[in-house]
Amino acid sequence: MKITIDEGKCVGAGQCVLVAPDVFDQRDEDGVAVLLTEETPEDERPRVQEAARVCPAAAIATDGR
Amino acid sequence: MSADPSEGQAALAYPTARGCPFSPPAEFSRLRAIPGLPRVQALEGAEPRLITRYEDAKTILSSTGLSARFDSPGFPLFSPSDVQQRDDRNESLIRTDDPDHLTQRRRLARHFTVKRVHALREDIQRTVDEAVDELLAEGSPADLVKLVARPIPARVICLLLGVPYADHAFFEDAASRALAGDSDPDEVRVALGELAAYLDALVGERISEADGDDVLSQLARDLVLPGTIDRPELVTIAMTLLVAGFETTGNMIGLGTALFLRHPAQRELFLAGDEAAQAEAIEELLRYLSVAHHPRQFAVREEMTVGDCPLRPGDGVLISLPSANRDSAAFEDPDVFDVRRPARGHLAFSHGTHQCLGQALARLELLLTFRTLFTRVPTLREAEDSGPYDLKQHSRIHGLNSFTVAW
Structure with missing residues (x-):
């Protein structure tokens, strides 16, 4: 599946890493x-x-679906 | 632009009277059902709008058309400490707007990522174990707030920041005076001044040594030495991180233990779950208790429509996170504490660009604390003669002053 992260908006809360740890990480x-x-x-x-x-x-x- | 459904209605007093110590004032459920955004009475004659519904809160907190700055036109002053902070030009992260806010936040975010927090897991577990040791050593009955709820987050944030825990009595007292919602502005000024002087001395040491691996030493090395920020700015950062680090989590531990003890079946369900299920249970605890009950305060700086109500630049808004988290449009049977419900997406850490920076740390501290406490002290209960809950009065963060438990 296609995922886009808007780096300009991200506030680094890390919720995506907690919910989908195999998909998301945070830059050090x-x-x-x-x-x-x-x-x-x-x-x-x-x-x-x-x-x-x-x-x-x-x-x-x-991506939609 | 649509008509204002709340047009002509008199400003209400902000609801503060709790019936149940674990639930927001019942008045909020009445207000959630009324179309529009009511006006409420704030300081200096202001009548900001009150946001009580989940969708409205999420929408407006996501908006780029808000200002968190005290000096923005229409910013609603709500408690005496707000007057002090406006007059003394509070420049902390939570009172700064994007893009400056996001630039500053990202300098700190590296120290609070999920990865960094989970690297602290053994340290946090050891801190929790030591607190439970001290509770057991004190003997039944004992004050859970004094021995468990306050020391755990205070020790963890001290370890992380490199602040000596030996000084905890001083900074806990100063922070509590600074956060009291009913303090005189001068008392708040004195308390914040004491904290700032203490942290300025500490920050001065970190800048001259600049070789430690604690967060303040790293910030001194990465930001102060190259001239990105100056020493007073690091003191402000240190103050924000220190106070935010222990005050909210400590109240969640005290109040959360009391809630679990009132709901033994929920405690059993929590303990029976695997790590993922326990993490979800912590989300429900955060939703249900929403200890950050002092409203989020903003000034509107761009026209927008929220809850069918037109908002214009210069309008003030107050947002109740506890109310949003009890909205039946977002959570089924919202007043039921159910650790198996999908509660993620709650607004206990707020939403938008100012959402809590330390949330991963808070979540892990809460999970390890409740799991360890209820596993090691399976017969934990409220002490027989503990009487009504010793609730904090007029504090920006809801919680218990003391909580006598037995086992």
């Missing part, structure tokens, strides 16, 4: 969210959508 230097892998398997979709829902900065977008 400023806590901004990054994707762990280029390709995210489809079975992560519910967790990624949950991460997008709780993201305080609305910085995570997924």
